[in-house]
Amino acid sequence: MKDLQAAFQARGYVAGDALATALRLVVGLGKPLLLEGPAGVGKTEAAKTLADVLGTRLIRLQCYEGLDAQSALYEWNYARQLLHLRAAELRGEAASDDDLYGETFLMPRPLLQAIREPRSAVLLIDEIDRADDAFEAFLLELLAEWQITVPELGTLAAVSRPHVILTSNRSRELSDALRRRCLYHWTEYPSRAQELQIVLSRLPGINETLARQVTDAVHALRALPLGKTPGVAETLDWAAALVSLHADHLDAESLHATLGAVLKLREDQLLAAPTLQGVAAQAQARG
Template sequence: MTAATALPGSVDATLELLTNQGYLAERQLATVTYLALRMGRPLFLEGEAGVGKTEIAKVLAAALDRKLIRLQCYEGLDIASAVYEWNSAAQMIAIRLAEAAGDTDRDQLSSDIFAERYLIKRPLLQALQPDVAGSPVLLIDELDRADEAFEAYLLEILSDFQVTIPEFGTIKAPTPPIVIVTSNRTREIHDALKRRCLYHWVDYPSAERELAIVKSRVPNISAKLSQQVVRFVQALREQDFYKSPGVAETLDWATALTELDARALTAQVVGDTLGALLKYQDDITRMQGDTLQKVLKEAVSE
């Protein structure tokens, strides 16, 4: 087994670590990431969908050679799916075997069937387990999709890095996992949870940074087309759309255009590929006629 990879020792080292993995972060994000790593605090990332919040957890896991444990949140997420549940089928077999053997000590039987071997560990409990490669990266993704009751349950985990199981006891991480919590802000997250984290708003990148991201992730794209793509997307975000495209959509669109061997943006090319960039029919419909010509003109102007 390999030993744990050392955490970066400075903001510059953190910035370099992220860059080496293809994540071109702003210095503010690198700073708060460095502080979260050094202080052992969860990092709460909020922002629009597709701006790279989830990706930073993946990048950290790869760069630090740690296991990535992802909990994808959704409405109705409960403890049995996120934390633990008991293997009731195995417990029932154990009870039947004990009865068949004439074991009538109920207290002992109760203790036996709630042993760790019957415990099914879900993502949050898995993240508290020791690992020779170092504590894992725990990604709690899109927390705003989960119910407020589940959010409240997380307070013990994010403050003390432990889980209390009534029948078993308290399980505490020997070393805290690296925790990244993300939210698309479809609802407000309670202050009690935010106070346990370091916070950063991940915004859309500047045109210069987005161009660097496109060139890094879509190396086959021409210099002219990459510039036009970024100008187009940046202008698009100034329009009144239901959902503006994030960086993920920019990369999808740039990749789609290279697959079509496009050399420059035209009204025909844009119209044929808008589905890679916009995800709502109302937005695609709005992006027709004069609006398309206006945004395209901004994109192709030298």
């Protein structure tokens, strides 16, 4: 676990003991991991970093309302099939179903790609809560059997079992059946110390005073009833924006100029104005 944490740290991702243990078990036990928590806390980034640490391919399935099994599994290349038919007609030949529905014309989508990888990939099923119940039910069978049936080709078994990470922002409740098949970790916003460490790791040239002030400001904003609470990505974007403006501390002018990097709703900016004025005054007093 400590080695995994160190590897994540080297890539700018601060993983706590519980998350590092869960990720270690994904690899050791071959169990899917459900990462749940608010948007912007690093759930997707955890999967990307795991793939980088393992030196393997990341395959991402972005879920959305109306996603069906075929879109996630495979499609047939109808344009190539049509060209093949026309070429056969010109030669005076008849094309059979075996010709048209072979590997040549099969277009694997993320789930099929994942089980056909020669080396275990990291399969990221991102925002599973956006998909509907029918897709979730289909996913249960795949996670249990690790094989896919293509009617024209038969059953395709996994070449290697992928390391599966599912993420959810909890926009809807997931089924008990899915939860039973997964390890589980609730991902919360990082502490001040952890987030400061993330900023310093991701932006090695940043002034430490500025990094600390940005981190404190973001945590003050998260205490407000905002429509879109800033995540770690917004913290990094804000810090990077300030660095690009050659700021070495947070003041009222630089805060106002870069506010769009951290608050993405006009209503949130208006709500946060008094808090941010206080943040800028404190930063100036300390500076």
